[in-house]
Structures are given as structure tokens and as C-alpha cells.
Amino acid sequence: MVEENPYETMVASVFDDRDVLTESHQPEIVPRRAEEIRQYAHFLRPATNGNTPDNIMVYGDTGLGKTVVTKHIMELTVDEAENNGNVLSVIIEDCNNDSAFSYTREIVNRLRDDDEKDFPKRGLSTADAMDALYEELNKLEGTVILVADEIDHMDGVDSFLYEMSRAESTGDLDEVKLGIVGISNDYSFRRTLSAKTSGSFAEHELNFGPYDAEDLRHILEERAVDAFRDGTLDEAVIPKCAALAARDKGDARQALDLLKMSGIVANEHNREQVAVEHVDEAKRRVERGKVAERVDDxxxxxxxxxxxxxxxxxxxxxxxxxxxxxxxxxxxxxxxxxxxxxxxxxxxxxxxxxxxxxxxxxxxxxxxxxxxxxxxxxxxxxxxxxxxxxxxxxx
Ligand SMILES: Nc1ncnc2c1ncn2[C@@H]1O[C@H](COP(=O)(O)OP(=O)(O)OP(=O)(O)O)[C@@H](O)[C@H]1O
Ligand SMILES: [Mg+2]
Known part of the structure; x- marks a missing residue:
């Protein structure tokens, strides 16, 4: 008997490049955040002219584009600085529950391109790590922007911000100008800072609100062009994903997950087109996945x-x-x-x-x-x- 080849009975996948719908994909165009991008650019402009940019705190609930917009504006800002003949380096590092020590160490090791010279995990203090960081930063020319994503998750963030925001005036940073950008979905973050840190950090605030169905529709349409093969999306699919996510929290991550799962469901049913029923099933699966994660705890x-x-x-x-x-x-x-x-x-x-x-x-x-x-x-x-x-x- 000849063994059946499962691929022979499958219709072509609805996806062209599924990875375009994942978190790690940085889109070239970031629609529906023009106002936030404009404001961001205002705060960052000094960095394009070889000066010290203002410190910024970005706030907003999960999935509202804080990270993607930040990466986008940083690319534009680096390009602009280059056009103006200035050097700008941007360091983006996630705080994911690190202590100030391991966060600092992480950046030091990123800047030291030689693995041999890695900053040790044990035996040295946070102050030592900060000194090493100043040393590495001083080697860069011009202006540096340090982006601390999920900054509210950093243990010891108060003194970290205090030290970093004073480093120019104390002379620890004498070769470069430094601006700090913090990103958080905890709006009370500012209130957790001590008075002296608030005073020296003295940041601008940028707030990201929820997307409505039309925003999400634009965002999904932009991604779908590269993610799906031509003609594989029923025209009601994107509006439906957008409407469902808008009705919930206006979260783009949720909308993208739903669209991706809808494509997966259509493939599993061996369909050439993603239909509205596939979105319904995708919604159930995405919800089930989330509940399962929480039940695990x-x-x-x-x-x-x-x-x-x-x-x-x-x-x-x-x-x-x-x-x-x-x-x-x-x-x-x-x-x-x-x-x-x-x-x-x-x-x-x-x-x-x-x-x-x-x-x-x-x-x-x-x-x-x-x-x-x-x-x-x-x-x-x-x-x-x-x-x-x-x-x-x-x-
Ligand atoms: N305006 C947009 N245009 C294109 N893609 C977007 C937009 N907003 C969000 N996204 C996409 O939605 C997903 C979530 O966005 P992002 O990671 O920026 O959210 P966040 O605000 O940083 O959330 P969290 O607080 O959970 O980190 C990402 O895949 C991102 O690419
Ligand atoms: Mg983020």
C-alpha cells in the first residue's frame, strides 16, 4: 500500500508570510498614531541637532502601540540626525523584571562587543555596573537615547533614574548627551518615584489611548497585504476582527492575533479563503488560550x-x-x-x-x-x- 502524503490533499496556504502578523515584526508603516508620533518627534528633536533631548515617559494600556511607535520614531530620529550631520545612538532594552543591576549589566554587555569582556554577573555592585555603563556610553559620540521598555518592571528603578538623569551634571557622562525614554502600562508609575528622582528626571508625558474599530481596520489592512496571499481574505474578515477587538479593549495585539488565528483556522479547514466563520472559531480559540494560561496559575x-x-x-x-x-x-x-x-x-x-x-x-x-x-x-x-x-x- 502507498502511504498517503498529507500535503497532496492540502490547498495552498492562505498566508504569504505569517510572521508579518507576529509581535517581533516591525512594520514599515505605523498607521493611526500620527499625532503621537508628531509629539514624540517634538520632544526628541534636540537629539537630531546634537543636543540633549528631553526625557519622556510613554503611558498606555497593553497592545496600544507604545513599543512599535517608539521603535518607529527612533528610526526616523536616527535618520534625521544623520541627515543633519550628527551622531545619534539609540539603545532600546526591555526591563522584563530585571533589577537595576542586571538591566545595566545587560546594556554594558551589549555595548562591549567582545564577549571576553562581559561584565560579571556576581561580585560587583549596581554602582560598579553604572560606572561601566558610563564608560561605554562615553565611548559613543554625540547623543544617546536610552529606551527602557516596561520600566515599571525594573526593580530599583528610582535610584537608576536618579543616577542616569544626573549623570551629565555630575560629570559621569562628559562625552555624550543622554536622553531617557521610559515606557509603562502602569499609569501610577510616576507617583511611585521619589521627589528627588521626579525632580531630576523631569520628563514629558505621552499617552496612548485605545484604538477604535476604524483604527484597527487600517492597521490590519496594512499588515494583511504582506501576510496573506492576494484574494484569500473575505472582505468581511478584517472589519470583523477590528470590531471584536475594538469592542473589547481597543488592543491591536488582540486584533492581530485574531486575524492570524483566523488564517490558521481556514488552513486547517483546507479552505482557499478566510471567511467570517473562521473568525468566530478563532475568537473562541484565542479566548480559550488566554483562559487556559490563567487557569494554569x-x-x-x-x-x-x-x-x-x-x-x-x-x-x-x-x-x-x-x-x-x-x-x-x-x-x-x-x-x-x-x-x-x-x-x-x-x-x-x-x-x-x-x-x-x-x-x-x-x-x-x-x-x-x-x-x-x-x-x-x-x-x-x-x-x-x-x-x-x-x-x-x-x-
Ligand atoms: N499603529 C499601529 N500600526 C501597526 N501595528 C501596530 C500599531 N499599534 C500596534 N501595532 C501592533 O500591535 C502589537 C502590539 O503593539 P505594541 O507591542 O507596540 O503594544 P504596547 O503598547 O507596547 O503593549 P505592551 O504594553 O503590552 O507592551 C504589535 O504587534 C504592533 O506591531
Ligand atoms: Mg510594549
Whole structure:
């Protein structure tokens, strides 16, 4: 018998270059942020003329283009400086939960192109790392812009910013002029800085708001040109992805993920075109993926509790009181062979945590004049999603 070749029965992929829809792809055109780009350029202009640019803080929720716009404007700014005959270096480094020490060390090692001379991981202080950084920066000519993405995630950020923003006046940086750009999705970041750091950092602020459906449509259309083969997208697909993401948080990352997943679904169904039904399925899959990630972080008890409430929901008994949750939860534990928590009180503690993490909604009830308050709970997602990701056998 001849073995079947699965590729022979497949129609051509709808994608031309799927990677264009991923995070690491830097698009050449960044639509719908013209005003933010213009403002950014104003703050950065001194850097194109060989001067010290202003420090900037960029704020905005996740997926609103802070990183992509920053990379874009930095390219334009470097080009402009070059046209003016000035030297500008831009260093973009993500703070991803690093300490000020490892962040500084990371940049030092990037600037020292010889691996042999790597700054050591242990044995030296943050002050030593900062000195090494000044030394490397002083070797660059002209102006330097340091971009600290996700700056609110840096441990020890206050003194880092204090030191860096004073380095020119203290004489630590005497060969180059330095501007600092911080990016954060925590709007309260500024308030966490000490008065003396706020004073010397003295930055401008740039705020990124949510995209509406039309913004997202433009962004997706621009990407789709390179991502998909001609004629493989039904004309309703992009508007639908844009509308769904706009209705949620106006997040471009979500819109792009949805469009990419829609293409994957169409391929799996062996279709030559991505259709609106594929977007519906993609939406379910993307949601399921997100819920699954969050469920992974829960304890077994918490998982059993949300399964119990999902059961109540399909039996139309929701919202439910703590006491009833307790007995439903105990039944789930029994079916799964888990030892249940022995008190209602400990279940109540978990309910609070689950509410805080967005799995449940709590409703408060007042018992009229007789006094007494009690709470009921309901699931803040579709019960089927819970069954899909917890794989309970319940349904
Ligand atoms: N105006 C835009 N034009 C083109 N692509 C965009 C635009 N805005 C966002 N994107 C794309 O959406 C995705 C998310 O954007 P980005 O990474 O810049 O978000 P962010 O604001 O930095 O979010 P986070 O706070 O989570 O880091 C990226 O793939 C980016 O390329
Ligand atoms: Mg970002």
C-alpha cells in the first residue's frame, strides 16, 4: 500500500508570510498614531541637532502601540540626525523584571562587543555596573537615547533614574548627551518615584489611548497585504476582527492575533479563503488560550471551585451563595478524587481571590431591615470555556 502524503490533499496556504502578523515584526508603516508620533518627534528633536533631548515617559494600556511607535520614531530620529550631520545612538532594552543591576549589566554587555569582556554577573555592585555603563556610553559620540521598555518592571528603578538623569551634571557622562525614554502600562508609575528622582528626571508625558474599530481596520489592512496571499481574505474578515477587538479593549495585539488565528483556522479547514466563520472559531480559540494560561496559575482547590460554579451556571442555579458553592465544590472534589477543603471559610477566602483575578463576579445582597449582608457569585466567563480548559469530564 502507498502511504498517503498529507500535503497532496492540502490547498495552498492562505498566508504569504505569517510572521508579518507576529509581535517581533516591525512594520514599515505605523498607521493611526500620527499625532503621537508628531509629539514624540517634538520632544526628541534636540537629539537630531546634537543636543540633549528631553526625557519622556510613554503611558498606555497593553497592545496600544507604545513599543512599535517608539521603535518607529527612533528610526526616523536616527535618520534625521544623520541627515543633519550628527551622531545619534539609540539603545532600546526591555526591563522584563530585571533589577537595576542586571538591566545595566545587560546594556554594558551589549555595548562591549567582545564577549571576553562581559561584565560579571556576581561580585560587583549596581554602582560598579553604572560606572561601566558610563564608560561605554562615553565611548559613543554625540547623543544617546536610552529606551527602557516596561520600566515599571525594573526593580530599583528610582535610584537608576536618579543616577542616569544626573549623570551629565555630575560629570559621569562628559562625552555624550543622554536622553531617557521610559515606557509603562502602569499609569501610577510616576507617583511611585521619589521627589528627588521626579525632580531630576523631569520628563514629558505621552499617552496612548485605545484604538477604535476604524483604527484597527487600517492597521490590519496594512499588515494583511504582506501576510496573506492576494484574494484569500473575505472582505468581511478584517472589519470583523477590528470590531471584536475594538469592542473589547481597543488592543491591536488582540486584533492581530485574531486575524492570524483566523488564517490558521481556514488552513486547517483546507479552505482557499478566510471567511467570517473562521473568525468566530478563532475568537473562541484565542479566548480559550488566554483562559487556559490563567487557569494554569490556579491551585487545584480554586480550579475545583470554578468548575463547581460553572456546573451551577449550566444548571441555571447561578448566581450561587457560598454555602451552595461549598457543597457543589465538595461534589467536584469527590468525583475527581481530591480531598476537599474542610471549612466554608477557606472556600470563602478562595472565592475572594478568584474574584480579584477576574474569574468570578461577586454580587452583594442586603437583607432589608432585618440586617445582614450576604454574597452570591457567578462566573465572569462562559462555563463552556471553563470545561474546555480544565477538562473535568463535567458538562
Ligand atoms: N499603529 C499601529 N500600526 C501597526 N501595528 C501596530 C500599531 N499599534 C500596534 N501595532 C501592533 O500591535 C502589537 C502590539 O503593539 P505594541 O507591542 O507596540 O503594544 P504596547 O503598547 O507596547 O503593549 P505592551 O504594553 O503590552 O507592551 C504589535 O504587534 C504592533 O506591531
Ligand atoms: Mg510594549
Amino acid at each position: 490556579l491551585t487545584d482547590h480554586q480550579r475545583n471551585i470554578i468548575v463547581a460554579i460553572a456546573n451551577a451556571e449550566v444548571q441555571e442555579r447561578s448566581p450561587v451563595r457560598t454555602k451552595e458553592i461549598y457543597s457543589l465544590y465538595s461534589a467536584v472534589c469527590e468525583r475527581r478524587g481530591d480531598e476537599p477543603l474542610s471549612t466554608i471559610r477557606s472556600v470563602r477566602e478562595h472565592l475572594k481571590k478568584l474574584e480579584m483575578r477576574g474569574f468570578l463576579t461577586q454580587i452583594e445582597h442586603n437583607n432589608g431591615r432585618g440586617g445582614g449582608k450576604y454574597h452570591t457569585y457567578e462566573l465572569s466567563m462562559k462555563p463552556q470555556l471553563v470545561f474546555d480548559v480544565v477538562r473535568t469530564g463535567d458538562e
